[in-house]
Amino acid sequence: MGDPVRAPAADRWCEQVTVRIANTGGTAVRSGTLTFETHVIGALGIDWATVRTSRPLPAPLPGGTARTQTYTVCLDAWRVPLGMHVETRRATAAWS
Template sequence: MTAGTVTFGTHVIGPLGVDWVTVRSTAPLPVPIAAGGQAEPAWTVCVDAWRVPLGWHVETRDVTADWSDAASLTERP
């Protein structure tokens, strides 16, 4: 893998457990990663303070990765 991004869905949860909003954020993946290889980085996910009133909390529930291989992006005859 030579390029990619990771997308986080961070949910703002009210005091009664109601999911009020999901804030999406993206970051680049640590590349290159060889076939069969792995990487274990950590990401900090930030949410504006005004989105999380006192007594509320955030949970990052959704994580997706999109990747590509530069070789697969080139034109082939």
């Protein structure tokens, strides 16, 4: 799993997050979950909250291959008041 690459989205409570998902094993991944850790950042740079959101992994992913995919990661608008923004700093995968 590569580090997430962030890009702005149209709303302050969303961003485009691109991740590289690699299956280094010998068998195909048939299902799994991708979890994003998104931080709510205040105007002065203070980290106010971390919210986890999940998406299904793109499957199947054959063994020994990788895929790069972009997700729109959004929080509820009320979690990100005016003057604040979001930063998705971590993405993890759990597969089977």
